[in-house]
Amino acid sequence: MKLRDLIENNAVTAIGDTEISSVTDDTRKVTEGSLFVCVKGGSFDGHTAAAEMLEKGAAAVVCERDLGLGDRQIITENSRKLYGQICSAWFGHPEKKLKMIGVTGTNGKTTITNVIKYILMKNGHKTGLVGTIQNEIGEEILHTDNTTPMAYDFMGLLAKMADAGCEYVVMEVSSFGLCQYRIGSSYFDVAVFTNLTQDHLDYHKDMEDYYQAKKMLFDICGCAVINSDDDYGRRLYGETVCTKRSFSVKGNADYYADGIKIKSTGSSFWFCSGDKSHLVKTRMPGMFNVSNITAAIAACLEAGLTIDNIIPAIEEYNGVKGRCEVIPTGLDFTVICDYAHTPDALENILRSVKEYTENDLICLFGCGGNRDAAKRPKMAQAAAKYADKLIITSDNPRNEKPEAIIDDILAGVKDKPVNYDVVTDRREAIFHALKIAEKGDIIVLAGKGHEDYQILAGMEHIHFDEREVVAEGLRLLKK
Numbered sequence: 001m002k003l004r005d006l007i008e009n010n011a012v013t014a015i016g017d018t019e020i021s022s023v024t025d026d027t028r029k030v031t032e033g034s035l036f037v038c039v040k041g042g043s044f045d046g047h048t049a050a051a052e053m054l055e056k057g058a059a060a061v062v063c064e065r066d067l068g069l070g071d072r073q074i075i076t077e078n079s080r081k082l083y084g085q086i087c088s089a090w091f092g093h094p095e096k097k098l099k100m101i102g103v104t105g106t107n108g109k110t111t112i113t114n115v116i117k118y119i120l121m122k123n124g125h126k127t128g129l130v131g132t133i134q135n136e137i138g139e140e141i142l143h144t145d146n147t148t149p150m151a152y153d154f155m156g157l158l159a160k161m162a163d164a165g166c167e168y169v170v171m172e173v174s175s176f177g178l179c180q181y182r183i184g185s186s187y188f189d190v191a192v193f194t195n196l197t198q199d200h201l202d203y204h205k206d207m208e209d210y211y212q213a214k215k216m217l218f219d220i221c222g223c224a225v226i227n228s229d230d231d232y233g234r235r236l237y238g239e240t241v242c243t244k245r246s247f248s249v250k251g252n253a254d255y256y257a258d259g260i261k262i263k264s265t266g267s268s269f270w271f272c273s274g275d276k277s278h279l280v281k282t283r284m285p286g287m288f289n290v291s292n293i294t295a296a297i298a299a300c301l302e303a304g305l306t307i308d309n310i311i312p313a314i315e316e317y318n319g320v321k322g323r324c325e326v327i328p329t330g331l332d333f334t335v336i337c338d339y340a341h342t343p344d345a346l347e348n349i350l351r352s353v354k355e356y357t358e359n360d361l362i363c364l365f366g367c368g369g370n371r372d373a374a375k376r377p378k379m380a381q382a383a384a385k386y387a388d389k390l391i392i393t394s395d396n397p398r399n400e401k402p403e404a405i406i407d408d409i410l411a412g413v414k415d416k417p418v419n420y421d422v423v424t425d426r427r428e429a430i431f432h433a434l435k436i437a438e439k440g441d442i443i444v445l446a447g448k449g450h451e452d453y454q455i456l457a458g459m460e461h462i463h464f465d466e467r468e469v470v471a472e473g474l475r476l477l478k479k
């Protein structure tokens with residue numbers, strides 16, 4: 001492909017005819033004829049390697065300042081942004097061949113995207129899914145390392161989806177994905193905003209910075225579907241200029257849930273819009289899932305489906321792996337595996353489960369290493385609000401000392417009348433929870449959800465699946 005076909009408004013007149021053999025932002029992938037894009041990250045700055053890349057055979061470099069490389073450097077204000085556009089062009093703009101639905105917000109993205117994909121597929125629309133658990137092209141499953149993949153991988157994935165005949169793509173758009181322009185030139189037919197509460201403040205300067213990153217999605221969409229129960233959602237609704245629809249579980253929105261009945265086995269509610277209402281039954285328990293399903297229905301309606309085609313699919317949907325998933329024990333207490341890893345998510349899942357806990361609610365959780373440390377004591381406080389007993393343990397320690405992470409968590413409950421045990425090893429902690437559980441108790445294992453690994457020091461991944469650990473614990477304890 002010629003350089004001028006990769007860069008819009010061709011700023012590269014002098015070398016526009018240069019043939020480009022590959023595009024990359026990674027020095028390790030540069031070969032003869034590559035276009036190398038210099039990106040400054042947390043641990044490496046591509047600008048420092050630009051001259052060396054030209055020597056290695058790169059045809060040209062994209063950079064953010066004059067590196068003294070003559071007409072073989074293309075200077076741009078934001079090389080991540082231009083790289084995203086270059087990747088779109090490299091793969092022939094697959095985003096233009098697909099109807100795209102994006103979901104952003106702190107919590108609920110995986111849940112909502114999976115519900116939407118199920119509805120679309122049930123209605124005969126081949127759909128691609130991009131998100132935390134895995135990527136999917138129709139029924140085909142592809143492994144992923146990120147919620148929103150890096151620009152090159154993402155555009156390559158969209159191209160595969162378009163080639164496979166997908167009509168829709170439904171994807172989780174993380175704040176990282178937005179502010180690093182991993183989504184290239186994507187334009188979303190429908191964009192959903194769930195909520196904004198504390199997470200990722202190790203990366204974003206503050207909540208305002210985090211909000212501004214999420215807000216970027218609503219500058220590149222046709223219709224915004226926004227949670228008006230959330231403070232930031234109401235602000236976003238006021239600031240969004242495209243077509244917009246609000247949703248709520250409290251009423252007074254374009255789409256809202258009314259007459260909500262929550263049980264351990266699921267919920268029912270009336271999905272209302274104007275003077276029309278439709279009864280919805282779901283196997284996914286909890287008030288937050290009523291919100292998630294309301295959002296999913298609203299997004300599908302805005303994407304052109306009819307309510308009569310949406311509701312039957314929701315009624316037969318069993319829920320998302322590791323999201324309020326009951327692990328069968330055959331005993332007189334219940335074990336739930338959930339992905340709550342923020343204060344708000346923990347509060348929501350525990351508040352919801354508490355409503356149907358007959359005896360004690362036991363919450364086992366830890367916090368991820370090399371991630372937002374400020375959320376750690378807040379997660380302890382959130383858990384203590386509804387759980388009768390906390391078991392504080394490790395999540396993915398990564399390169400931090402598990403004990404130091406636990407100390408940060410404990411700061412939230414120290415000197416408070418909270419009943420807690422500390423068991424650093426997560427496997428032992430789960431065994432401990434199973435040992436102390438009594439009739440009618442519910443144990444919520446929070447934070448790891450679908451993950452089947454634990455990330456230890458040196459980023460070593462070990463196999464760790466909570467469903468298996470629970471089964472092992474029950475065998476050992478002969479319960």
Ligand SMILES: CC(=O)N[C@H]1[C@@H](OP(=O)(O)OP(=O)(O)OC[C@H]2O[C@@H](n3ccc(=O)[nH]c3=O)[C@H](O)[C@@H]2O)O[C@H](CO)[C@@H](O)[C@@H]1O[C@H](C)C(=O)N[C@@H](C)C(=O)N[C@H](CCC(=O)O)C(=O)O
Nearest residue numbers: 025026027028039040041042043044046146147148174176
């Ligand atoms: C915080 C973050 O976004 N980190 C990602 C990011 O790192 P970074 O920007 O610091 O990059 P860097 O490693 O300094 O490299 C900078 C540039 O130099 C290049 N490079 C690097 C090394 C080298 O030898 N040569 C070279 O050219 C890289 O290709 C890159 O273009 O770019 C790296 C390379 O592409 C990623 O591996 C890394 O993801 C790490 C694994 C990660 O954990 N990311 C998480 C935090 C993440 O992205 N999470 C979000 C949200 C999750 C959610 O809430 O659901 C997600 O969407 O997954």
Ligand SMILES: Nc1ncnc2c1ncn2[C@@H]1O[C@H](COP(=O)(O)OP(=O)(O)OP(=O)(O)O)[C@@H](O)[C@H]1O
Nearest residue numbers: 106107108109110111132288338339340345348349
């Ligand atoms: N609408 C919601 N509001 C608050 N908490 C929620 C909501 N939906 C789900 N949760 C809680 O958050 C956890 C994570 O949900 P989910 O995986 O859908 O979110 P996510 O936005 O995809 O998260 P991530 O940023 O890790 O990708 C759930 O296991 C549940 O505890």
Ligand SMILES: N[C@H](CCC[C@H](N)C(=O)O)C(=O)O
Nearest residue numbers: 341367368371395396447448
């Ligand atoms: N997408 C989230 C996942 C966190 C999951 C939790 N198990 C942890 O490791 O903190 C993140 O990257 O912050």
Ligand SMILES: [Mg+2]
Nearest residue numbers: 109110132172
């Ligand atoms: Mg997710």
